[in-house]
Amino acid sequence: MANVSVAAEWQLLYNRYYRKPELYPMRWKNIDLSRNKVACAPFGGPIAVIRDDSKIVQLYSESALRKLRIFTSSGVLISDTVWKNPGGRLIGMSWTEDQTLICIVQDGTVYRYNIHAEPIEPNVTLGKECFEQNVVECVFWGNGVVCLTEGGLLFCIPDFKVMRSCQLAETGAEDLPNCMAVIEPKYTVSGNVEVLVGIGDGILIVDEDGVQTVEGEVVQGPVQKMVVSWDGKYLAIFTHDGRILVTDINFKGVLLEYNCESALPPEQLAWCGLDSVLLYWDDTPLLMVGPRGDPVHYFYDEPLLLIPECDGVRILSNTSLEFLQRVPDSTVSIFKIGSTSPAALLYDALDHFDRRSAKADENLRLIQKSLPEAVEACIDAAGHEFDVSRQRTLLRAASYGQAFCSNFQRDRIQEMCKTLRVLNAVRDPEIGIPLSINQYKLLTPSVLIARLINAHRHLLALRISEYVGMNQEVVIMHWACSKITASLAIPDPALLEILLDKLKLCRGISYAAVAAHADKNGRRKLAAMLVEHEPRSSKQVPLLLSIGEEDTALMKATESGDTDLVYLVLFHIWQKKQPLEFFGMIQARPLPRDLFISYARCYKHEFLKDFFLSTGQLQEVAFLLWKESWELGKNPMASKGSPLHGPRIKLIDKAQNLFAETKEHTFESKAAEEHAKLLRIQHELEVSTKQAIFVDSSISDTIRTCIVLGNHRAAMKVKTEFKVSEKRWYWLKVFALATIRDWEALEKFSKEKRPPTGYRPFVEACVDADEKGEALKYIPKLADLRERAEAYARIGMAKEAADAASQAKDGELLGRLKLTFQQNAAASSLFDTLRDRLSFQGV
């Protein structure tokens, strides 16, 4: 049976099966791991290879200059570059989480490369001490590194994204440590990195703040090698007496102990998932030790490199890449020799079914009750397979079984198919990312897509993101930017065409961001063309400014209706250009112009004057000057009555002249002229009366003040000076006389001549002053009967009011007056009778 051959490849370690399918035969040629320093990124990432300068190696037909080469996990060359960096020997090399290659050389300089072997500037140094003392060892973790110097100091870069180094506490020991291991910040209590240092006879825990010695029975005698499990919970230790120990990270209890009978520490020590530990010496078989039972030996005749993953270890040799993992439980249940689990029977049933054997049905009957779990196991096992045909068989078995299940989650198979399609696509040797399903889940699709983009696998990334229903914007955006960088030779219009073709795939994509990239790459014209397509003005306008398209920016900002954007452009141009050029740009554009004026009005008076002068709006300048004249008035230096009125009047004169320049503003010009005249007169009045009460009051008020002060001649003078109309004069004088309650003068005034206003002013003034007797002198003289009626009513003379109203034959008025006298019953009835009489007459 086919099942046998599957399980035949497995090894048993205690009660667990292990397998190590080959992922790829390596496609590279002439790479000898033993001659090179090699850095492999986890999650099936790229492999960096550079000749090891700490070893003496024979040069074949190659240049003496070293080359840094970057391969995919399948050994396809992605990129290479010549290593010419100063700073001494290359001590440590590793990939970060976002797949940047970190190279640390002796003097503590950190060089960074992207996957395309392009250096990432700037280079960072670990510090002066490193430079002086030389780095001897580096321990990396996903996103940071700890370096040891010859002087025994520890330096750390806790985060490659920030690239800032710090020194850890000094151990104080004289010897250099035997070995080091790192507990990642995310697994420590403090949130800072902790370094386990095997030094002398014990282990120290070092972090930024201090050093701690590990107590306990576990550590007895010098430690030769240590490695922390990927989840930061366990520690594997190789002791001086050749034992391998596994302990809890807090050194509580020994979970595994095995005597390797080798005084030399292994060259490589690695966790395989969380279940077993691998030890590798270059001249003995690869040793796998589990918690119990005999260890497993694997024989190789090539140098190896162990690449730990979350669910196993990838074993890289010169010629192949294998994946050593514990066989998943579902797979065991199906393929274990002699397995009678429901899943195995289901798998078998499919085989029978394919061969049209009736046994298929028999098998199904046997497992009827546990059919759903059998289906589930087949699906799960399919997920763990790297072999496509076996994936297919397992899924077919699942789908065959599902047909007989009534209540099974139908989308499980579909989901798994989807996942497998993605995995198979990236596992293709050309792409070379051999992710297991567990790794894929841990990595998440979005990170996978980011990595594909990073490796310039845009089409695949786009397809995958579409397939798994993620936003394609990231991919298209990155593609567009990379395309621009890579297409120096393509002329702008052609490139624009190519870009637009793809950018339109994604709604809401930021054209401005792509344009900004084009601009950074020195393609300003392309940027201008791209930004034209950006629908969001708030993104478009700033970019237009940065590429020097001020005119377009101003236009777009204006079109958007967003005044804030217009201001953005205005300030930009204002700062950059000569005033006249600036004025020219805004003059013909109403919104920017008005906004500028509005801003300048409250903040840049002088500049605004320049603007109005340059655009010939003299009346506006005049208004500004006029306004200034008041400001001068408020100034305590120009206090009232002092000769400092001179400058004020001068300003107003200036304003008047400017108004006079255009004939539309004759009125304003005259007003300014009068204003200046008024100020002069008021000034004189203040001097002559020694009272500072005139300046800045109106002409009418000045007249009233004069009359109140009894200075009738001055009042008359103001009247004639400003040609005050007789009507206004009467109102003013009457009110002024009433204010000082000079009833005698009032009466005299009323008799001077027939008042042009009639006697209303006199009546009102008296009524307002509550002088009934005085009012009665004038009420009868009121020509209009209605007015007379109301005046009587106001001083409470109901009968007289009623008489007047009935004489005026105004029924409505009578009604209203009645309301006024509502409280007075007698008066009220009087109005009623009068009104009745009126309406009779009407009939």
Next chain:
Amino acid sequence: MAQIPNLDNSPLNLKSLREQSQRDLVKILKDIRGKKCLVIEPKLGGTLSLIIQTSLLKEYGIELRHLSAESVETDCSKVVYLVPSQRDLMKCISSHVHDGISKGLQREYYIYFVPRREIQCERILEEEKVHHLITIGEYPLYVVPLDEDILSFELDLAYKQCQVDGDTGSLWHIAKAIHKLESTFGAIPNVRAKGKASVIVSDILDRMHTEEPMNSSDMALSEINTLILIDREVDMITPMCTQLTYEGLLDEVLRINNGSVELDSSIMGVQQEGKKMKVPLNSSDKLLKEIRDLNFEVVVQVLKQKATSMKQDYTEITSANQSVSELKDFVKKLNSLPEMTRHINLAQHLSTFTSKPSFLAKLDMEHTIIEASSYDICLEYIEEMIHKQEPLINVLRLLILFSVTNSGLPKKHFDYLRRELLHSYGFEHMATLYNLEKVGLLKKQETKSNWLTVKRALQLVVEDTDTANPNDIAYVFSGYAPLSIRLVHNAVLSGWRPMEEILKLLPGPHTETKRAGFTSSPSFATLQGGSNGLDKITDGRRSLVLVVFVGGVTFAEIAALRFLSAQEGMAYDLIIGTTKIVNGHSLVETLFDRLG
């Protein structure tokens, strides 16, 4: 009673809107850790009182201050300014910061701009060399529910900024606010705009739709069916008239601010000398809800009736044996006693104004001007007002009414009146007159007035209005039907098309847009059963029309809209959006610009 209006009966879920604003504010305050001094610009403070109780803020370790020129005295090391994005406030804040530095105070400064940070403000902070010392944030408060059916964008100066300064920032704000409403209540399929500013708002709104397209699923769920945008510029006549509804009159006499009036406590019958008190006015007050939109004449009668019936009940209670249920009814009525007293006091106060002959004369004059029959009488009246030096705003209101209905004054009269104004009130008012001229409210006559045509075509003057049982919106001005509301009424019923001829006679263009997303989406068509189905009443709720007044709306107009909405045969609920609730006084005031 709370000043925060009760929004339970709103046709839109405005409560959620307000709660969002509350949460936003609280989040800002929580995110600044520790004790802090919150300095609020006073006007904004008034607005916030419609959203959150200030006492609640104290729970977050806050000392509350109002922004003024004086520097902030506090022990808190964190000073948080919450201010509208206005240039003039920046100098004040800068001087506070400088003052703090010169005193050697170690303080952290924050400015939260409402509704968003603006470059012109930050620029001033930069010039004052304090920008780097301040952490800047935003409090995106674009719209505030004033009542169940009123939303305010709180843009006091919108009219002046648009018309005088040409600064259309407020229009962007309005569009943004509407856009935000749409993101909550669904995109609005029909947009009708009249007036220059309205059309700009509609254009910006369209732009926002293309810049940030809404999902087609959002489109189908629109709660608001139609948006009508009316530019105040289209109808400057209505706000210049004295409002005669109860609430309108309260606003004219006492000035309603953020849904409350402040007045001497003696008016309210509380004997505390010289003390001011605040009286909230919103629909939480059931009696107010009943009478706010009635003509004031009627209000007096209604109150009188209620009082009498209560008195009767009272005598019955004391005289005869009553059953328990009758007692219960009586006590229930007693509950409304505080509301009764409140409004009787207010009405009493109002009638001291309305019974004055001068008030009646003014009303008479307003009607004479609107009738546009006796030019000379009006001119003389206004002239006399100036000679008597009556309050300038009163004069200007009538003068504007006069000028607008005549589409300007003959040059001779224009210059004469302006000269008389300057002589009587001072030359510093030249700037105000210049503003009025720029806006077109007081100008030289250049064309023949078409007011008569408009008045006749829209039946703006209605004879024999029965204010007690009105059958037309004209009751709100005792005989004049507000032009703006006539337009809205027509727009709601039939769109602009049938009245294009008249629209052309009024200032500004008009547009009518149907959002493309709706016509093309087949799902929408089937859902609504064609465009006619839009008007149908679904699940008992009526379709909603949002009427936005760009530049402000008066209480009288709101009353008229409510009247319309309550009419039989009206298939829509109306919600009103406005830059601010205004009246003739507040509008003219914004145009004041003293040179001195």
